[in-house]
Amino acid sequence: MKAFNQLKTFQRILGEYPVDTPLSKFLPGFYRQNKQMGSTDRRIANRLIYNYFRLGKALDNTVTEERLFVAEFLCNTQTNSFLAHFKPDWALCVGFSLDEKLAMVKVSYPDFKLEDVFPWTDALSADVDRDAFLKSFFIQPDLYIRVLKGFEPQVKSTLAKAEIVFREEANQCLALANGTRLDTLFQNQHWFEIQDLSSQQTAQFFKPNKWEHWWDACAASGGKTLLLHELQPDLKLVVSDIRESILANLDERLHQAGLFKYQKKLVDLTKNVDPELHDYQFDGIILDAPCSGSGTWSRTPEMIAQFQDFKIQSFKNLQQSIVRNVVKYLKPGKPLIYITCSAFKAENEDMVDFLTAEFGLKLEEKTVLKGYGHKADTMFVARMVAPDTKLNRSIKTDE
Numbered sequence: 001m002k003a004f005n006q007l008k009t010f011q012r013i014l015g016e017y018p019v020d021t022p023l024s025k026f027l028p029g030f031y032r033q034n035k036q037m038g039s040t041d042r043r044i045a046n047r048l049i050y051n052y053f054r055l056g057k058a059l060d061n062t063v064t065e066e067r068l069f070v071a072e073f074l075c076n077t078q079t080n081s082f083l084a085h086f087k088p089d090w091a092l093c094v095g096f097s098l099d100e101k102l103a104m105v106k107v108s109y110p111d112f113k114l115e116d117v118f119p120w121t122d123a124l125s126a127d128v129d130r131d132a133f134l135k136s137f138f139i140q141p142d143l144y145i146r147v148l149k150g151f152e153p154q155v156k157s158t159l160a161k162a163e164i165v166f167r168e169e170a171n172q173c174l175a176l177a178n179g180t181r182l183d184t185l186f187q188n189q190h191w192f193e194i195q196d197l198s199s200q201q202t203a204q205f206f207k208p209n210k211w212e213h214w215w216d217a218c219a220a221s222g223g224k225t226l227l228l229h230e231l232q233p234d235l236k237l238v239v240s241d242i243r244e245s246i247l248a249n250l251d252e253r254l255h256q257a258g259l260f261k262y263q264k265k266l267v268d269l270t271k272n273v274d275p276e277l278h279d280y281q282f283d284g285i286i287l288d289a290p291c292s293g294s295g296t297w298s299r300t301p302e303m304i305a306q307f308q309d310f311k312i313q314s315f316k317n318l319q320q321s322i323v324r325n326v327v328k329y330l331k332p333g334k335p336l337i338y339i340t341c342s343a344f345k346a347e348n349e350d351m352v353d354f355l356t357a358e359f360g361l362k363l364e365e366k367t368v369l370k371g372y373g374h375k376a377d378t379m380f381v382a383r384m385v386a387p388d389t390k391l392n393r394s395i396k397t398d399e
Contacts, residue, residue, distance in 0.1 A: 001044075001294045002081060002085075003086060004046065004085075005083050006041075006045070006082055006216060007045055007068075007082075007086075008046065009037070009041070009048075009307065010048045010049060010052070010068065011064070011251075012360075013027070013030060013045060013049050013369060014049065014064065015076075015332070016030065016050070017049075017302075018267065018305055020077065020193065020304060021167040022106065022300060022302065023049065023050065023053070023302050024300070025048065027045075027049070030257045034196035043330065044082070045077070045350070048068060048072070048082070050065065050073055050302075051068070051071040051076075052064075052068045052071050052138050053301035053304065053305060054071055054074075054075055054117075054138055054215070054298075054300045054301045055067055055070060055071040055074070055117060056117035056118050056119075056137060056301065056304040056305070057110055057116050057117065057118075057153070057304060057305065058070075058112055058113065058114070058116040058117045059109060059111065059116070059331050059340060060116070062109065062224075064130055065086075066109075068280060069083070069086050069087050069090070069186075069330055070105055070109065070112070072087075072100055073087060073090045073093075073094065073101060073104075073105065073297070074098065074102070074105065074138045075138045075139075075140075076094055077094065077095055078094060078095065079091045079092075079095075083140070083377065085190050085325050086150045090104070098135055098138060100352075102114060103158070103311065104327065108219075114131075114134050114135070115134065117136055117137055117304070118137065118297075118304060119371040120294075120307075120309065120344070121133075121134070121311055121397060123344050123345060123346065124263065124343050124344065125343060125344065125345045125348045125349060125368050126349070127367070128343050128368055128370070128372075128378070129370070129373075131374070132166065132212050132370075132372055132373060132377045133343065133372045133378070133393050136372035136373075137156060137218070137297070137298050137301060138181040138374075139185050139298065139375060140178050140298075140375070141178060141196075141298050141299050141336065141371075141375045141376055141377065142175040142177065142178055142192070142374075142375040142376065143175070143176045143178045143179070143194070144173060144174070144175055144176075144195060144196050144197045144200070144376060145173070145176070145178065145182070145192040145193065145194055145195065146172055146173055146192060146193045146194075146195045146200050146227075147172045147173070147174060147176050147192045147194060148172075148190070148191055148193070148230075148257075149172065149177065149230070150192035151192065152172065154189075155174070155186075155189055155191050155192055156174075158185060158186065159174075159185075159292060162185055164180060164185075165177065169192075169197055169374065170197065170200070170201070171325075172200075173200055173378075174192075175197070175326065175374075175375070176353070182194075189338075190257065190258075191258055193223070193226060193257070194203070194375045195223050195227075196371070196373065196376050197371060197374055197376035197377075198295075198341075198369035198371040198376050198377045198378065198379040199223055199224075199341075199371050199377065199379065200227065200371070200376075201379075202227070202337070202339055202381045202383075203224075203227040203228070203230075203231060204385045205337050205381050205382075205384070206227070206228055206231055206247065206284065206337060206364065207231075207383075208228060208231055208232040208235055208283075208284055209232065210232060210234045210235075210283060211234055211235070211236070212232070212235055212236070213234050213238075213280075213281070213282050213283050213284075214228060214237055214238070214282060214283060214284040214286070215234070215237075215238045215282045215284070215285045215286070215329065216228065216237070216238070216239045216286045216288075217239070217240055217269060217285055217286065217287045217288075217322075217326050218240070218241060218242070218269070218287060218288050218290065218322075219239040219240060219241050219247075219250055219288075220241060220246055220250070220288065220333070221246065221249050221250055221253055222239065222250040222253045222254050224286050224339070225237065225239055225250075225254065225259070225262070225286075226253070226257055226259065228231040228286065229257075229259050232253070233305060237261070237262040237263070238263045238264075238265060238280070238282070239254075239262055239264055239265070240261065240265035240266070240267045241265070241266070241267075242263070242266070243266050244266055244339060247264055247266060250264075251264070252276045253326075265277070269321075269322040269325050269326060269390035270321045270325070271325065271362055272323060272325060273325055277329055280329050280333045281330075282329055282330055282331060282334065283327060283331055283334050284334055284335050284336075284337070285314075285327075285329065285334075285335075285336050286337045286339065287322070287323065287337065287338050287339065288339040288340075289322060289338065289339065289340050289347075289351075290315065290317075290318055290319070290322070290338040291315050291341060291342040291344075292307070292311060292315050292321070292344060292345050292347060293341050293342065294307075294341075294342050294343045294344055294378075295340075295341045295342055295371065295377050295378030295379050295380075296341050296377045298372070298377075307312060312344050312346050312347070314348065315344075315346075315347055315364065316346045316347055316350065316351065319347060319351055320351070320354060323338075323351070323354070323355060323359075327355070327359050327361065327386070328330050331386065331387060331388060332386055332387060332388045333385060333387075334385065334386055335360060335364070335383050335385050335386075336355070336384045336385075336386065337381065337382075337383055338351065338355065338377065338381070338383075338384065339379065339380065339381045339382075340380045341377055341378070341379045341380075342379075342380060343368075343378050343380075347348060347380070348366075348368070348380035348382075349366070349380075352366055352382045352384065355384055355394055356384065359386075359387075360386075361380060361383045361384040361387070361388040362386060362387070363383075363384050364383045364385055365383050366380070366381065366382035367380070367381060367382075369381060
């Protein structure tokens with residue numbers, strides 16, 4: 001009976017779930033309207049709905065319940081009452097390797113193809129291991145924190161006392177199970193930032209010097225700004241975004257981290273921003289560009305079902321529009337750090353080709369940060385340097 005009730009709850013969630021809405025925003029509202037659901041009920045409902053979307057577009061023509069059973073089998077490594085009730089034979093094999101389980105699914109469902117999970121593999125960046133990337137969608141990514149310098153002993157000690165398992169992924173970087181509650185454990189103690197492993201690794205490309213003037217052009221909540229500030233506290237900083245509410249959140253986050261000296265600009269980078277930045281020239285620009293987010297879809301698997309092919313070109317067009325209005329504020333010989341959380345070549349290597357061909361920027365280094373091998377996000381980062389002659393500010397822009 002319990003498994004049937006869990007299935008009914010899943011069906012209700014899926015039936016009420018609106019397209020183009022993140023699950024993380026929809027589910028809290030659903031639970032508020034269904035207060036009879038306890039914490040265990042919510043946890044199981046979360047697992048079922050997220051695992052269902054992890055199947056991506058595979059077995060699209062199979063009935064919903066069967067797709068859910070397949071997803072539960074592939075995404076879990078330990079048996080549970082739900083799978084044991086509906087698929088007892090599979091429940092006995094849930095600890096098998098993913099390759100073995102994929103083979104079993106193929107026997108039961110001959111139409112199943114791994115490449116259907118994410119049917120845009122031909123559009124991936126060349127350095128992405130397609131097989132590993134596809135399999136990563138069946139694995140819940142970890143929660144990563146960047147421990148502030150000097151606070152490593154306190155953070156590790158607090159986690160150990162609370163019997164929270166963690167691993168050291170890199171210098172100052174700890175990985176914990178997704179969903180670990182840290183807010184109550186570290187009340188009023190700003191010892192770390194929640195930040196994905198790959199996002200943290202982009203800092204290796206910044207290389208700022210003391211007293212330089214840097215611009216975080218699409219600053220969002222300020223994660224890259226904080227990385228930059230930790231590398232070199234004596235910078236003059238400008239942060240900008242198109243969303244006023246996001247900049248308010250950025251203020252709160254930066255102030256909490258003790259960063260108060262910066263300029264803030266509310267700008268639309270798809271348009272000419274000379275009225276706001278006409279006197280500015282920067283020693284470095286970080287452009288964490290708006291993108292498909294395809295490298296993060298193992299965290300937000302519902303996005304796979306919502307995505308359509310034409311959006312790849314739409315994002316590329318948007319990025320080209322933005323870079324036209326950004327690179328002209330870069331001093332000669334100074335770096336542009338181009339970042340996306342996309343796995344698509346059109347948003348990554350093709351944009352590097354565009355920047356080097358259109359504006360004469362020189363590529364110093366680029367890489368795909370392969371988060372799929374670390375239960376983390378997959379990102380792309382490139383460091384390019386402006387030519388020694390000043391870029392022409394009359395570059396055509398989109399009005």
